[in-house]
Amino acid sequence: MKRALLWFSLVSLGWAQEWTGRFESIRQNALDSDYSHRFLSRLCHQVGPRLSGSPAAAAAVDLVAEEMQQLGLKVWRQPCLVPHWVRGREEAELTEYSGKPAGVKAPLVLTTLGGSSSTGSQGLDGEVVVVDSFAQLEARQVQGKIVLFNTRFDQRVADQGRGGTAYSQSVVFRTRGPAAASRQGAAACLVRSVGGADYRLPHTGVTSFGEASPLPCAAISSEDADRIAYLSKQGAVKLHLLLTPQTLPDAPSFNIIGDLQGSDPQAEVVIVSGHLDSWDVGTGALDDASGVATAMQVAQTFRTLGLKPRRTLRVIGWMNEENGGAGAKAYDKETQGKNHFAAVESDLGCGHCLGFSCWTPPEWLPALKPVSQALQPVGASQLETSNGAGADISPLGARGVPCFNPLLDSRTYFHYHHTPADTVDKVDPVHLRQNGAALSVLAWALCSMDRPDSSP
Numbered sequence: 001m002k003r004a005l006l007w008f009s010l011v012s013l014g015w016a017q018e019w020t021g022r023f024e025s026i027r028q029n030a031l032d033s034d035y036s037h038r039f040l041s042r043l044c045h046q047v048g049p050r051l052s053g054s055p056a057a058a059a060a061v062d063l064v065a066e067e068m069q070q071l072g073l074k075v076w077r078q079p080c081l082v083p084h085w086v087r088g089r090e091e092a093e094l095t096e097y098s099g100k101p102a103g104v105k106a107p108l109v110l111t112t113l114g115g116s117s118s119t120g121s122q123g124l125d126g127e128v129v130v131v132d133s134f135a136q137l138e139a140r141q142v143q144g145k146i147v148l149f150n151t152r153f154d155q156r157v158a159d160q161g162r163g164g165t166a167y168s169q170s171v172v173f174r175t176r177g178p179a180a181a182s183r184q185g186a187a188a189c190l191v192r193s194v195g196g197a198d199y200r201l202p203h204t205g206v207t208s209f210g211e212a213s214p215l216p217c218a219a220i221s222s223e224d225a226d227r228i229a230y231l232s233k234q235g236a237v238k239l240h241l242l243l244t245p246q247t248l249p250d251a252p253s254f255n256i257i258g259d260l261q262g263s264d265p266q267a268e269v270v271i272v273s274g275h276l277d278s279w280d281v282g283t284g285a286l287d288d289a290s291g292v293a294t295a296m297q298v299a300q301t302f303r304t305l306g307l308k309p310r311r312t313l314r315v316i317g318w319m320n321e322e323n324g325g326a327g328a329k330a331y332d333k334e335t336q337g338k339n340h341f342a343a344v345e346s347d348l349g350c351g352h353c354l355g356f357s358c359w360t361p362p363e364w365l366p367a368l369k370p371v372s373q374a375l376q377p378v379g380a381s382q383l384e385t386s387n388g389a390g391a392d393i394s395p396l397g398a399r400g401v402p403c404f405n406p407l408l409d410s411r412t413y414f415h416y417h418h419t420p421a422d423t424v425d426k427v428d429p430v431h432l433r434q435n436g437a438a439l440s441v442l443a444w445a446l447c448s449m450d451r452p453d454s455s456p
């Protein structure tokens, strides 16, 4: 009842209609623009993979600073100290198993996990213990052995558009499995790749050891995990593993931030963002050049239309989302006590945008109904309540800042996520434009609207 009354009062005031016209021009301008795809192509093709601490990550900061300046934003670099992990050689082969024909080679396809230690230049040899769960690991004797977590990414869940759910179900074995194996005395740890495309493509990602001693660890292709699981049922399986990553001293880096100053100097800030760093194997087009490009599109759209927002629009390219979150922590620390009206982060690839998940007080959803209506023509009208947000804006959400994430079709995102195949051709230019349109409309609303009334 209250929602209906509120909506009626907005309409009767006339400003919802005014919004509607503005939203339509913003939506259409973003749909007509190829800015975000040109930006993304430059970032991915010219700079390439952008792992924290790398020269490419530094070049990406420079490139985005230059782009932001051209968009007329006030640009600043916020310092942060990032982990500096460097991939080395990564090779493995099965050396012994029941029925192995003499002279037959059996190489495995794998990729070292961020945070892995080195086997040394000679590599190591060990027997593999295959487990499907942490409980199975605890029940096994793994001292001096190589643990393989063989838990399958559930593509059936991803096929329903819930890629994030499928990912969170299996990524725990990548993030926490090697540490668990280390605590039980294992010599090394392998993890079945967390992803849905079976093209013998390994998926990298970070692992965390906490207080445990770091181990050599890698993700192997799902096909090779299947092969080891099959062979281990016939008898002992041994393999040779060579991983030579290095953990260098932490490196100085930056979040890159561009402000479009609001007309009201007292008003709060609205953040639109993506993360600038990527894994080192692909060019990070889906993860997360597309998120940064979508955020940049908002500034481009406002600029093209000559719009001056009431609140300051702040575009952020976060640093170090992938393996530490140093950029998000630095921002959170340095902006304590500063007013943020809302924050948006896009970090789930570039599938079709269905709308937004909203980690907000309940009265915000009816207040954003004009946004939902304006996005219906691009199929992005959904506004769903949520109790979480993207990794970089979560600290703001925990402070009570309303947070939004685009609801993106994630059926195929985890085919490419953290693989050498995360490249520009995987980004659908039409989806990218639609995502830019959806974010531009939402951002204008957040920059302009009154704070929704929470009175009972």
Ligand SMILES: [Zn+2]
Pocket: 275, 287, 288, 321, 347, 348
């Ligand atoms: Zn990401």
